[in-house]
Amino acid sequence: MMNKLQIIGAFVIAFCSVSLLNAQDATITVKPSKDAPTISKHIYGHFAEHLGRSIYDGFFVGKDSPIPNTDGVRNDLIEALKEIKIPNLRWPGGCFADTYHWKDGIGPQEDRPTIVNTWWGGVTEDNSFGTHDFLNLCEVLETEPYLAGNVGSGTVKELADWVQYVNHDGTSPMADLRKQNGREKSWGVTYWGVGNEMWGCGGNMEPEFYANLYRQYATFMGSWNNEAGLYRIASGANSADYNWTEVLMKNIPKSLLDGVALHHYSVIDWNKKGPDVDFTEDHYFTTMKSSLFMDQLITKHVAIMDKYDKKKEVDLVVDEWGGWYEVQEGTNPGFLYQQNTMRDAMIAGTTLNIFNNHSDRVKMANLAQTVNVLQAVALTKGEQMILTPTYHILKMYTVHHDAQLIPLDLDTPDYEYNGDTLPAISASASKDAEGKTHISLVNIDAHKENTVSIDLSALNIKDFSAEILASDKLQDHNSFEDPEHIMPEGFKDFKFKKGVLEVTLPAFSVVVLEGK
Incomplete structure (x- = not known):
């Protein structure tokens, strides 16, 4: 048998062993x-798609709403986004962008046609929130607009006309139309996406086909006196599709290309995404594994970019990222409404750290999405609005905007x-x-x-x-x-x-x- 000293000694050893294991x-x-590179503030960008309650009943409540608003956009959301120094905002999609025809959303409201949002819930929209509403909102927010052009179902002329409409101050058909619709001075939009997810909802294209299509669209997108010129972003890879990046970098001249996009979501399984709130540690661990995979993705995509662009003239633009779970119980499955927990704070903090550390190539990114959709920074319910843990991370991280890594x-x-x-x-x-x-x-x-x-x-x-x-x-x-x-x-x-x-x-x- 052990005496008291031996027992005490054994206990101390065991306690210390446990402490070392836990240390x-x-x-x-x-x-x-x-x-060291500068961490571009544009890494902290946002995304507002015509999806669920993002635009209508999220951003836009209408000028006649009892909810305090500025030209129909709720004031509490405007102030909240100013607090996190939102640097850019991507619109109108997403998948929606490649079925959106911008001329449907300009001119007198009573003359605008309706549109059925076939991607998200099959709802009918009245086009009351269009180009003027979005670009004027960006001015109020003091943020850069990022317009996603329709390549999937649009035409070269349609996108070229949009550029002319928003950027030309002289005399031209589209500039005159803008002035007729109440806006004398152009907005000078710099950031343009040439299609979205062309490997999927943008047209299920092969990369070689899209690369040629991109070259055609980009050629006819004149800057129209925008002093900064156009920053054209190619629809990039779906997560680990490294061949897509290879083909684009190889086949598109750098004179036509400013950024290549990348989309990656922190998701458990696309067929079974798991709950938004009542998740288990197994759900959490798997989600974080997917989130941290962003570092490997960027490293490998950048290595491909470096083969064709040793001077780093083309940027990597991660214009869709965030957590994706099953929708909140009782909500429309096509609206992608989910709560935002401490898990989302972990996704936001780690992902933004990854972007910061890759800021030599990652110059822009867009969290999906701003309000009421996926990993939102704000959720609304009538007159109420709440700010999520993700919002607070973004506010804490504003200190990194345009700072040197x-x-x-x-x-x-x-x-x-x-x-x-x-x-x-x-x-x-x-x-x-x-x-x-x-x-x-x-x-x-x-x-x-x-x-x-x-x-x-x-x-x-x-x-x-x-x-x-x-x-x-x-x-x-x-x-x-x-x-x-x-x-x-x-x-x-x-x-x-x-x-x-x-x-x-x-x-x-x-x-x-x-x-x-």
């Missing part, structure tokens, strides 16, 4: 470089589940124009806190402040009954001594630190 330490070393070396522990592992810690850092350093950290582990040690000796930082987004359960979310259940808070669980910052991250949390 999760990550290390980060910053490697500032004068040659600080490259990092990251050594992270694993998040282990059911015999599989994922990197638990995600991070990115930048230095802004005022000389402030910002570090964004995400711990995706569903159970364990992690300590992160950051060697900042290469930077002259004297003090830090921080905020955190965290909650008790991964399934937690903001609701119309409890709209501020999840909110950013001040964070103090860190130490800074002799150039080393030590941060203790709670399970499934996001922390943004500011050093100066």
Whole structure:
């Protein structure tokens, strides 16, 4: 038998062993470089498709609505988007773009034809929200419009006329039509998508066919006195379709190409996407595996781009990303309405860190979507509007807009589940124009806190402040009954001594630190 000392000794050894097993330490070393790229603010872009309650009953409630609005767009949403410094907004789709004919949405409301949204719910729309409404909204938001052109069911002339209509200040048929419709000065739209998902809903095309079609459309898209010129974006690959990127980069002259798109959603299984709120850890782990796959996707697509564009003249534009689950119970399956939980905060934080760290090539991205659809930043219900955990991440990350990337070396522990592992810690850092350093950290582990040690000796930082987004359960979310259940808070669980910052991250949390 063991005596008391032996028993106590055995207990201490066992306790220490468990503590060591639970101790999760990550290390980060910053490697500032004068040659590091700028993190374009356009990485933090948004997407508003004619889908479900995104435009109608989301953005647009109508000028006669009792809900306070500016030309029909709800004021609370406008103010919320200004708070996150929305840099660009993509419209009108998505799949909807390749069935949308822009002339149906201009001129007197009573003369506009209706349209059946065959992609999303089969609803009939009255075209009350069109080109003028969207571009005027972008002016109110002080954001860059990103127009997705109709290549799937449109014509070269139709897209060329749209460019002329919104960009030409002189005398021409389309400029005159715009003036007749009440807008004297052009809007000067820079960003143009030449079709959307041409491998799928845009026409089920082969990449070689689309590359030739793109060349034709892009050739006839004159800038029409837009001082910045046009930034033309080719419809890019579906996730890991590397051949699509290869064909486009090989077959389209760089003189006609400014960006190549990429679409990737954090989804469990396209046939069984799992619930939006009542998900299990198995659902969560699989979703995060799909989300973190974005890093590999970008690395491989960029390697292909580098073969044909060593000077990095063509950008990678991830103009659709986000979490995709089964719709909320009781809602129209074609409306893609889902709640937004701490899982979505994890997706947002890790994905934006990935974009930041690839900012030498990723110059633009668009979260899908802004309001009431997929991973929305806002949800509306009549006069009520709530801001989601994803919204708060985007607001916390505004510090990275147009700041210089600080490259990092990251050594992270694993998040282990059911015999599989994922990197638990995600991070990115930048230095802004005022000389402030910002570090964004995400711990995706569903159970364990992690300590992160950051060697900042290469930077002259004297003090830090921080905020955190965290909650008790991964399934937690903001609701119309409890709209501020999840909110950013001040964070103090860190130490800074002799150039080393030590941060203790709670399970499934996001922390943004500011050093100066």
